[in-house]
Amino acid sequence: MDIIIFSKDRAFQLYTSLETIKKHVSGINNIYVQFNYSNNNYLEGYLKLNNIFEDVIFIDETSFGFQNTLTILLRDEIKSTNVVLEVDDTIYYRNLNLNKCDELFLNSPDAGKYCFGIDYLIFDQRWFMDHQSHLSVDRNLKNIKLPLQDLSLKYPFNASSAIHRRQDVLNLLKTPNINNPVQLEIEGSNSLIFNNYKYNLFNKKEVVKQIHTNNSLNRYKEVYNVSYLNDLILNDEVIDINKFKVESFSTDMRWFNGEEIGRFPIFPWEIPPIHHKEIINTRRKL
Helix, strand or coil: CEEEEEEECCHHHHHHHHHHHHHHEECCCCEEEEEECCCHHHHHHHHHHHHHCCCCEEEECCCCHHHHHHHHHHHHHCCCCEEEEEECCEEECCCEEHHHHHHHHHCCCCEEEEECCCCHHHCCHHHCEECCCCEEEECCCCCCCCHHHHHHHHCCCCCCCEEEEHHHHHHHCCCCCCCCHHHHHHHHHHCHHHHCCCEEEECCCCCEEECCCCCCCCCCCCCCCHHHHHHHHHCCEEECHHHCCHHHCCCCCCCCCCCCECCECCCCCECCHHHHHHHHCCEEEC
């Protein structure tokens, strides 16, 4: 199966994402990085990574735009039935076999996505159906008390850490004015293409976390700005993934209590902000 990673101005975070994918994910056909940049300093970061990860296919979207570039990629380059959508601030910390995920998803025509970014153990177990190899949630289920839990379990489309059908995403891209991954996810979540599916599938173990040291939605205060982090990668500094354990990081229970942090609540698949500095400061030289 192919992986598409969306990235803008964040070569520093992307390096860690690619490094952890290569360490933990098997069954990959190709990795595509669809990237955008605000100026040549950020472009230099991507060119650097292109030289380091020679088997990763980097695609500059600045000429044709996000929507057209992704459409061409899915229509003309990728031929598999299913595809992984990913963003550049994800850290894989457990092993994942995409061949097994692909087989499960191919045999689940009533499921709209296969998600590996949610730790089901922190939810009420009554909402999950256990199929030994994976879990599923009926999107028509009732009586989930917390609306945020309801959102995350029944959410029909993810632009990160999830498998979708390639043709479904292509059909979604016929919607006008999809200019970035955030808009893609919003349109997908509102589309009948994905809302008509009955089930969501989940990995039995969460294998990936997101670290929002900066975020286009300003979910919480930036720990470091993108320019500073880009300077790090240009100076051959990267996160040392061997010196911390993601699974040891705490879950921010404010999410479950419904407390808002700025404009948005924190979600359990995000590494809490209290760990951000620890991660960014755990660096090594290339």
